[in-house]
Amino acid sequence: MDFFQKAKAVRLRSHHDKYLIADEDEESVTQERNGSAGAAKWTVEPVAGSSNLIRLKSAYGKYLTASNKPFLLGATGRKVLQTNPSRLDSSLAWEPIRDGALVKLKTRYGHFLRGNGGLPPWRNSVTHDIPHRSATQDWILWHVDVVEILTDQHQLQQKQQEPPSPLHHSDSLDFEPGSPSRSNRFFRQESTDSVAVGSPPKSEGRVIYYHVADDEGEVEDDSVEVKSFTFKGNGVEELTKRLKEESNVDDVIVCTRSPLNGKLFPLRLQLPPNNADMTVVLVPVSSKIAEGFIK
Secondary structure (H helix, E strand, C coil): CCCCCCEEEEEEECCCCCEEEECCCCCEEEEECCCCCHHHCEEEEECCCCCCCEEEECCCCCEEEEEEEECCECCCCEEEEEECCCCCCHHHCEEEEEECCEEEEECCCCCEEEECCCCCCCCCEEEEECCCCHHHHHHHCEEEEEEEECCHHHHHHHHHHCCCCCCCHHHCCCCCCCCCCCCHHHHHHHHHHHHHHCCCCCCCCEEEEEEECCCCCCCCCCCCCCEEEEECCCCHHHHHHHHHHHHCCCCEEEEEECCCCCCEEECCCCCCCCCCCEEEEEEECCCCHHHHCCC
16 A cells, blocks of 8 residues: 555556556546656545545546446456446445555455467457466566655645445445345446447457467466457357367367356357357367266
């Protein structure tokens, strides 16, 4: 928290030497090398009643938000957005955790702000996630550049202007769609999100990003070693046949990762509707991990 105690505004620079940017669409968040733009500046707001939580407000007056919307089907990361909710809930709160000269920004539910690298669609994207691989551990680390110092007068004004805003348990970012503990706030947010992403189905098909796993079910890097193609079908059997052709690997099980824990599980039913892009992992039938899938 000491990085932000005297900061009125900051810039955050990722492991890829790119700055956290509020896109001009006033909704998306991305990374760019140009840190001189006003969109790279984030105003720091301490959360009332907490000594270690902050909010970050973009140049458009919207808060950096850990949304409940998957960044890509089959991947664990969830979208980070700019939002301006009517109620300041826990999705806007970040806990700075010092890591040497750098900082990690943790959500109230154990995920970290992550600046992604690699090929599209990961390149320059920003998600909140729990890193599972050593190759991406540093992607949750951020350099903090203080661009405006908080004076004593500003601190006094903040205390006078901001009403108490306790973070109730009912604001939980419950990642299980059927959970009764999810608040009405998030039903409203998901409804809003569906308007933004509910575009008409792509007539040209969906993009399939795929990796070939090793004997333990591991891939070198979920974001760098990625290949893709456009797929127009909807069946798992048809997709499996196409993936065998693309990868030149015959005996494989097509899997995806659980958005809850990152574990692999086989695709057995229809693919997601609306031609939504997705990431899959090809698990060789001869591998150790495949033994748990074959019954």
